[in-house]
Amino acid sequence: MISISKLLCDLDAEGDGLRYDAADESKKPQITEDKQRRPVVVWNVTKQCNLYCDHCYAGAESAAAPGELTTEEGKDLLDDLADYGAPVVLFSGGEPLAREDLPELVAYAADRGLRPVLSTNGTLLNRERARELRDAGLAYAGVSVDGLPERNDDFRGKEGAFEQAVHGIRACLDVGLKTGLRYTITKKNADDLEGVVDLLADVGVDRFCFYHLDYGGRGADISDVDLTPEERRGAVRRLCDMTREYRDRGEEIETLLVGNYADAGFLVEYAREELGEARADSIYRYLRRNGGDPTGERVADIDYQGDVHLTQFWQGYSLGNVRDRSFGDIWADESNPLLGRLREREDHLTGRCADCQYKEICRGGSRLRALAEHDDPFAPDPQCYLTDAERTGNRTPPMPSD
Numbered sequence: 001m002i003s004i005s006k007l008l009c010d011l012d013a014e015g016d017g018l019r020y021d022a023a024d025e026s027k028k029p030q031i032t033e034d035k036q037r038r039p040v041v042v043w044n045v046t047k048q049c050n051l052y053c054d055h056c057y058a059g060a061e062s063a064a065a066p067g068e069l070t071t072e073e074g075k076d077l078l079d080d081l082a083d084y085g086a087p088v089v090l091f092s093g094g095e096p097l098a099r100e101d102l103p104e105l106v107a108y109a110a111d112r113g114l115r116p117v118l119s120t121n122g123t124l125l126n127r128e129r130a131r132e133l134r135d136a137g138l139a140y141a142g143v144s145v146d147g148l149p150e151r152n153d154d155f156r157g158k159e160g161a162f163e164q165a166v167h168g169i170r171a172c173l174d175v176g177l178k179t180g181l182r183y184t185i186t187k188k189n190a191d192d193l194e195g196v197v198d199l200l201a202d203v204g205v206d207r208f209c210f211y212h213l214d215y216g217g218r219g220a221d222i223s224d225v226d227l228t229p230e231e232r233r234g235a236v237r238r239l240c241d242m243t244r245e246y247r248d249r250g251e252e253i254e255t256l257l258v259g260n261y262a263d264a265g266f267l268v269e270y271a272r273e274e275l276g277e278a279r280a281d282s283i284y285r286y287l288r289r290n291g292g293d294p295t296g297e298r299v300a301d302i303d304y305q306g307d308v309h310l311t312q313f314w315q316g317y318s319l320g321n322v323r324d325r326s327f328g329d330i331w332a333d334e335s336n337p338l339l340g341r342l343r344e345r346e347d348h349l350t351g352r353c354a355d356c357q358y359k360e361i362c363r364g365g366s367r368l369r370a371l372a373e374h375d376d377p378f379a380p381d382p383q384c385y386l387t388d389a390e391r392t393g394n395r396t397p398p399m400p401s402d
Helices: 004-010 016-020 071-084 102-111 125-137 149-156 161-172 190-205 215-223 231-247 262-274 277-290 328-330 337-342 367-373
Strands: 038-046 088-092 115-120 140-144 177-186 206-210 254-258 299-302 305-307
Touching: 004 016, 004 231, 004 254, 004 262, 004 277, 016 277, 038 071, 038 231, 071 102, 071 328, 102 115, 102 125, 115 177, 140 161, 140 190, 161 177, 161 190, 161 367, 177 190, 190 206, 190 231, 206 367, 231 254, 262 277, 305 328
Parallel strands: 038 088, 038 299, 088 115, 115 140, 140 177, 177 206, 206 254
Antiparallel strands: 299 305
């Protein structure tokens, strides 16, 4: 994740220590005081979902799939993650609220010192369920809304899904559960960007995560509605401008970009244009600490059957199964040729990525999109929208300040 509000507006957030090793600069309580050394783990607790979204990376279905980890197996997994030192476990799906034992698992994670967060479509949330999750120790709920009502409902395959999601957001906010928006940008909904932010800001949401489409699951089937480089650049610039406009009005809106680390290079270029060279250098330093695309390093995924994946989007490739080996053993096993090469990817990137001046803070972007587009996980990310002049400029990166 890249925090626009932190980098452009100096807005403190609870993830400053986790992402930028900058906990001492923040007035907010921190997820962790130090930059993460272990991955944030997404756990797809079920493949079942009450919606059928066009871009679902998990390929969720209406019925539960065989082989789900049981409640006790789930607790064993959470013990494993806690012992390994994972800072955060994100309960995802399918729709995680389809599992009746979700509050029990959340409470167990919290008791083991993991930070439990939730990714949900929001349509099954009401005050009672939100309160139960809050009391179990849930720290945050991210609710997916992919456009204003007509576009969102078309995207998610159900009329009324938008209103149900907003109702779920209100329920969380009413019981004091920190809640944010998850929004995946495509050609279908890019025009709704400002409207969704303004509407949900009025509802009381103050955290917005904007995802770029990754080509996993059903997301691979709709790559034809992905934004062009010019459209993507325009959308990211609009989001940067909106973030600054909100801050100028005295509203502290946390905005984050997820899933395309070309955004890192663009933010440096944007800051140089809008805020000056010194600020651009400062942003570069933060992004270098952040470390670029986290695939296979700072993010991991475990699916409903216990298979471990490089990210939640890369469900087609398994590193091993937690029913056979501990997560820590699987994640540390660099004899896996793909995992080992990903962790030294700068030596393997090809094409425009190989000589990009922002390689250190991007690290090539999505290796899954590269694989889907070029049949090569080290080829260029097709979503890169940096110009040749930006990519090959003669800018000397700033020296570390610490």
